[in-house]
Amino acid sequence: MGTYRIDQSYDWNYDQGPSFEGSLGPVPETPEKEFFGYPVKSRIGIAAGLLLNSKWIEFYARAGFDLLTYKTVRRAYRPCYEPPNWAFIDRDSPLDGAARSEAQIAGPGQPAEIARTTSTVSFGMPSKDPETWMADVAQAREAIGPGQVLIVSSVATPAKGAAAEAMIEEFGELAGMAKAAGAQVVEANLSCPNVTTAEGDIFMDAALSGRIAAAMRKAVGDTPVLLKVGYIPERAPLDALLRAVDGKASGVILVNGVSRPVRGSDGRPYFGTGRENAGILGTGVRDACLGSVRDAVETIGRDKLDLKVVGVGGVMAVEDAQAYFDAGAYAVMMGGAPMYDPGLAIRFKAVHPEW
């Protein structure tokens, strides 16, 4: 059983979570490092997703995760998709990050080998109204400790047929709101794998991504700006994206969950009609995500771009995080694993205080 009860609704988890009994033990002391100019205890964190509100941020900050990302917010209230929202993928599913394969849901219950699992999420990027989330972001900022950084992820909600300008402006406005509320770093999610609307694959449009980054930069001044990017299997569009956001964003977060059709044991779309595709996370996408980080780091070095790469995707154990740092990641974040293993940061710090 994890801190997020996948048998309960998003609202239940928002109000009642995180679910955890017992104690994780002390967080090992670590020497100070820097994260975009902020002093931090480690460059290990939690990506946008699991941290639904300030209560979740406080719990994971105390568990030693030092980069804490507030789950993506919008400019207006948006309900969550109906449950189920999170499920495990069958270990024998022929999923491979690079192939356009389908994913098959695992049988009921959690797979036994928890440190090597693949899962899928379909939430639809719900959001509280701005008044609520801004007040809660301020509380989250209060809740984190010294050497920890609060990142707030946001996304525009473009009306059907609306001009790109409106969306660009909205991303800028949201960044300004996140900063005003207490975010130390602002993030734009350019890549939700399970929404069917235009905000889901902005990262595939390099010029648009560049304009969004510029609008965010204008809104927040010197505050670090991060862009969450989806999986780009080909090198040329990845390189084009990096060049387009260079000088505007401070860094990119690679990679969001990989979007795939997800089927239940009956062969039907698991999450229901209209939600055929969902984000795949965990071990099954690790190598694909790691490859993207490696490629991006190489391009940034070759083209002398002023960007840092935050690595995400399939980090579940020390050796996974090590692989990302070896690939040149500036920081490493986790999406799903801290849900059922909240002691991960403590274990990382015990063996790698230099992270």
Ligand SMILES: Cc1cc2nc3c(=O)[nH]c(=O)nc-3n(C[C@H](O)[C@H](O)[C@H](O)COP(=O)(O)O)c2cc1C
């Ligand atoms: C419960 C859950 C909700 C998520 N929601 C968001 C979100 O709102 N915005 C976002 O950018 N990514 C979201 N993600 C994706 C994660 O940030 C991350 O990219 C993904 O889980 C891959 O990392 P992992 O393999 O370590 O889980 C979510 C992930 C999970 C597990």
